[in-house]
Every structure is written in structure tokens, then in C-alpha cells.
Amino acid sequence: MNLEEYFEIIHKSSPVIRYCEHFDEDSDKWDFSRHSHPYIELIFFLEGKADLEVGGQTLKTTLYDTLVYPAGVEHLDGLSPERTREIICLWVEIPQLVLPEPIILHERRGILKSLFQMIYTIGSDRDLHPYRMEYALKLLLMEVLTEAYGTSQKEHRSYAVIPYIAEHYTEKITLEELAALEHVSVSYLTRRFKERSVMHIVYRTRISLDL
DSSP states (O other): OOHHHHHHHHHHOOOEEEEEEEEETTOTTOOOSSBOOSSEEEEEEEEOOEEEEETTEEEEEOTTOEEEEOTTOOEEEEEOTTSOOEEEEEEEEOTTOOOSSOEEEOOOSSHHHHHHHHHHHHHTOTTOOHHHHHHHHHHHHHHHHHHHHSSOOGGGTTTTHHHHHHHHTTSOOOHHHHHHHHTSOHHHHHHHHTSHHHHHHHHHTTOOOOO
């Protein structure tokens, strides 16, 4: 199925939010048993890492990643001891949208993060009109599928480090940590860091890295 067909399905559907929570690793909301949901599950990692087992395969995620489980797909979550984990988790009922496989996105423009935070915020509104949530969910699903199946987003790689440095500049930050965030090698990240636009952010946030 191509992107236009996915968009047509979403456009003609009325997605409903069935679960909308923001929690960290100390929460009792985690389910560490092998489980599935009758809805599409979307998770955005605000902090931390995770090793996930889906269909006998191990998937690795890190902060600012988006993870999407198709409805009915069994999975097993595991905590990483390296960093506190914090997520926004959504269950979306849209039976017309059948995804062929789990999706992991390393989107770096901040659009998905903003959409997840917006949905969580408006979901807390007691007077929420259902149309607001419906169209927010449609926008999120379309953006997820655009990132997954649309044109290449390689030009945006390595720029997750910019919001990360801005949020963590008072902490010790290593190149190894930033490279893991980007799913790239340290040497590749170092080359990208030497680009003027990225180094401008580094200097502004008073981060000193041995390049």
C-alpha cells in the first residue's frame, strides 16, 4: 500500500483515542509481560532507551524516537539501566488502518514530539470536543506514515542532538551518548558537528566537546 492510499484511509476514518498517558520508569503503568493491544499503539520516548522484542526480533529505541505497534501485534518491553525512561503512550482505535509491521522512527525535526505533546495536552481537557482529538490523531498518523513510507528524510539526520544539548547542557554530555542518540558512529557525528550550523548550537549552549 502506498502513502496516498494510507492517507485516503485516514481521511475517511474517525480515529478514537483509547489511552493517553505520560509516565516514567517509576510508574506502575508499565506492562513487562508479553502482550498486545486491540488498537494501534504509538509511543514517543522523551527520555531513555528500550530493548523491545517483537516477533522474535529485538528492536532498539532511544530518546526522541517514535515506536508504533500495529493492532494485535505481541511485544515485550524491557527497561534499559543506562537512563531513566519517560514516554508518551497512545492507543488509537482506527480499524480501517492496517499496518504491515512495527515502525521505529528517528525523526529529528521535532514534529512528532510536538504532536504527541499536543495530543496529551488536549486529551487532558475535560471539555474536549471530539473533533479536536480526531483531527489531531489524523495529523499524527499521517506524519508517522510520511516519515515511515514517504520520501527520504536523511537530510534531517544528526539534528536530534540540538534539542538534546539544549535540554541537557548542564549535564556531562559525551560524543558516544550523542552518537547513540542518532544511531550513527562517533566519527560520522563528529563530521556533522563540524558543520557550522550545528557548532553554532554547541557554542551557544556552552558545551565543550573534544572534536
